[in-house]
Amino acid sequence: xxxxxxxxxxxxxxxxxxxxxxxxxxxxxxxxxxxxxxxxxxxxxxxxxxxxxxxxxxxxxxxxxxxxxxxxxxxxxxxxxxxxxxxxxxxxxxxxxxxxxxxxxxxxxxxxxxxxxxxxxxxxxxxxxxxxxxxxxxxxxxxxxxxxxxxxxxxxxxxxxxxxxxxxxxxxxxxxxxxxxxxxxxxxxxxxxxxxxxxxxxxxxxxxxxxxxxxxxxxxxxxxxxxxxxxxxxxxxxxxxxxxxxxxxxxxxxxxxxxxxxxxxxxxxxxxxxxxxxxxxxxxxxxxxxxxxxxxxxxxxxxxxxxxxxxxxxxxxxxxxxxxxxxxxxxxxxxxxxxxxxxxxxxxxxxxxxxxxxxxxxxxxxxxxxxxxxxxxxxxxxxxxxxxxxxxxxxxxxxxxxxxxxxxxxxxxxxxxxxxxxxxxxxxxxx
Ligand code: S3P
Numbered sequence: 001x002x003x004x005x006x007x008x009x010x011x012x013x014x015x016x017x018x019x020x021x022x023x024x025x026x027x028x029x030x031x032x033x034x035x036x037x038x039x040x041x042x043x044x045x046x047x048x049x050x051x052x053x054x055x056x057x058x059x060x061x062x063x064x065x066x067x068x069x070x071x072x073x074x075x076x077x078x079x080x081x082x083x084x085x086x087x088x089x090x091x092x093x094x095x096x097x098x099x100x101x102x103x104x105x106x107x108x109x110x111x112x113x114x115x116x117x118x119x120x121x122x123x124x125x126x127x128x129x130x131x132x133x134x135x136x137x138x139x140x141x142x143x144x145x146x147x148x149x150x151x152x153x154x155x156x157x158x159x160x161x162x163x164x165x166x167x168x169x170x171x172x173x174x175x176x177x178x179x180x181x182x183x184x185x186x187x188x189x190x191x192x193x194x195x196x197x198x199x200x201x202x203x204x205x206x207x208x209x210x211x212x213x214x215x216x217x218x219x220x221x222x223x224x225x226x227x228x229x230x231x232x233x234x235x236x237x238x239x240x241x242x243x244x245x246x247x248x249x250x251x252x253x254x255x256x257x258x259x260x261x262x263x264x265x266x267x268x269x270x271x272x273x274x275x276x277x278x279x280x281x282x283x284x285x286x287x288x289x290x291x292x293x294x295x296x297x298x299x300x301x302x303x304x305x306x307x308x309x310x311x312x313x314x315x316x317x318x319x320x321x322x323x324x325x326x327x328x329x330x331x332x333x334x335x336x337x338x339x340x341x342x343x344x345x346x347x348x349x350x351x352x353x354x355x356x357x358x359x360x361x362x363x364x365x366x367x368x369x370x371x372x373x374x375x376x377x378x379x380x381x382x383x384x385x386x387x388x389x390x391x392x393x394x395x396x397x398x399x400x401x402x403x404x405x406x407x408x409x410x411x412x413x414x415x416x417x418x419x420x421x422x423x424x425x426x427x428x429x430x431x
Contacts, residue, residue: 003392003411003422005380005399008429010295011242014251015424017230019044019068021417022166023256023286024228025052025094026198029102029174032061034074034202036223043070043228046417051090055099055112058083074223077177082108086146089114091345091387091416094167096145097126098195101171104135105178106151113146117345117387123147126171129159133175133183156181156217163340164189164313169213176215177204184214189313192260197285201226229256229288233317233390234418236264238428239293240321241397243273244328248295250428257287263314265291267322271329272302303331303374312338320394323352323372327361328401332374339368345416346388355383355395359402380404389416396425 024044029052031038043049045068053063053070060081062073075081080102089095089112096112100123103110113119124143131137136150156179159172169185173195176183188211196213200206204219235252242248257265257280268275274296280289304326307315312335315322319335326333335341341348353365358381362373380402385392392414399406414421 001410001412003396003408005396005406005408006431007402008245008400008431010245010430011238011248011250011428012430013428014253015238015428016253017234017255018046018418018420019228020231020256021046021048021233022094022192022194023198024049025098026170026194027226027228028052028056028070028072029098030198030202030221031072031074031223032056032059032080033077033102034221034223035076036074038072038074038223039225040070040072041227042068044231045419047090047415047419048092048095048417051088051092052095052099055087055089055095058085058087074221077218077221078106080106083110087112089118091115091117093118093121096123096147097167097171098174100126100130100137100147100149101174103149104130104133104137104151104175105154109148109150111146111148119145121145122343125163125165125168129157129168129172130175132157132159133179135175154179156183158184158186158212160186161188164191166191166195170195173199173213173215177217177219179217182214182216184212186212189310190260191313192258194258194286201284226284229286230254231417232256232261232264235291236318236321237393237397237421239264239268239275239291240325241400241425242293242295243268243299243325244397244401246295246297248293250293252291254288255291257289259287260314262287263311264318267305267311267315271304272296272299300328301330304329304333306334306336307338308336308369312340316340317390320348320352320390321397323356323370324394324398326372326374327356327376327378328374330375333372334369336366336369344388346386346391348388348391351384351386351388351391355381355391358382359398359406378402380406382407383409385410385413387413389413389418393418393421396422400429
């Protein structure tokens with residue numbers, strides 16, 4: 001499906017975002033392993049989170065979905081059953097990597113595959129620690145999916161994460177619940193800590209010491225009633241859109257503000273954007289609040305701080321839309337040490353360079369980043385999204401400030417994280 005985006009004069013109004021994708025995955029997985037029933041309110045509408053629910057159903061979990069409320073009948077820590085068919089994680093790396101940690105602790109054989117994009121994403125990063133823990137895991141050529149997992153009792157390990165990845169960290173911590181002694185991970189670059197927070201909430205015990213995060217095996221997880229905040233990574237598209245269009249004023253309601261995700265807000269503030277947080281509170285260990293953004297004329301005359309080092313992991317899902325922003329602020333944007341972006345739903349460095357150039361921007365693509373020249377007038381173009389949701393939504397934002405029409409191809413991929421994105425954008429834009 002092609003979505004056509006036209007220039008907008010202004011963004012105005014308020015918006016509630018779909019439930020946070022990362023948190024929804026984790027709550028669903030832990031609810032399935034709990035004793036008793038869990039009720040998850042404002043569960044993500046994203047196709048990815050529904051892939052997690054689909055896999056859990058195939059593993060024998062009873063799940064009811066009514067609008068954005070999901071009720072899960074827990075089956076206990078070792079209660080998943082052999083699936084009897086290949087599990088399908090769809091487009092979702094989080095589903096495949098986190099679920100593999102759990103399957104490694106179950107004494108049956110299972111296989112997990114995904115769509116064409118997921119079958120091109122590296123799995124060696126989870127295979128290594130799972131094998132060290134004693135799981136028998138096989139994969140296709142070049143450590144790509146599908147994965148075949150023969151689980152059972154695991155050995156606890158102490159594992160230094162070689163990549164900055166919350167998915168790998170989570171995979172190891174989840175597998176650690178099935179080990180014969182505590183399992184610990186050390187991350188040199190901090191990544192989102194939703195798994196740690198959720199594990200403790202469902203009743204697991206974690207210890208934090210000198211950077212190591214250690215999980216006690218054999219926890220008794222208890223079903224919970226939880227409410228998921230809006231997704232800050234989805235909010236990012238509206239924050240950037242409002243920063244780019246004169247006189248914009250947008251309120252994003254009840255957004256997740258996890259300390260490892262909210263760097264986006266600090267980053268935009270450092271760049272001179274008028275972003276504020278209202279009514280901040282904490283529920284179930286996760287911070288949340290309303291985020292307001294108002295257009296500020298001086299903002300576009302500045303520069304964006306370079307994205308490198310720890311900022312890459314902190315902004316990993318926002319770099320596509322920040323790259324669009326970079327082409328509009330006078331000082332441009334340099335992204336480096338970000339080779340991880342080549343292993344996302346698409347090779348995002350290549351997709352960004354190519355589509356920005358199609359819109360008339362000047363971009364240098366480096367092996368680990370992008371150098372984007374600032375202050376460029378974009379022109380409408382045909383956008384090759386490569387089926388990547390964040391590329392589709394980032395270039396929809398670019399279309400708001402481009403001259404002429406921007407045609408987003410395969411735009412339905414936005415539903416991977418944000419079904420209804422284009423309607424929400426239309427609702428807030430004023431011609
Ligand atoms: C996620 C972690 C990140 C992020 C992805 C969601 C998670 O991936 O890009 O969208 O929920 O743990 P990596 O762990 O591969 O960095």
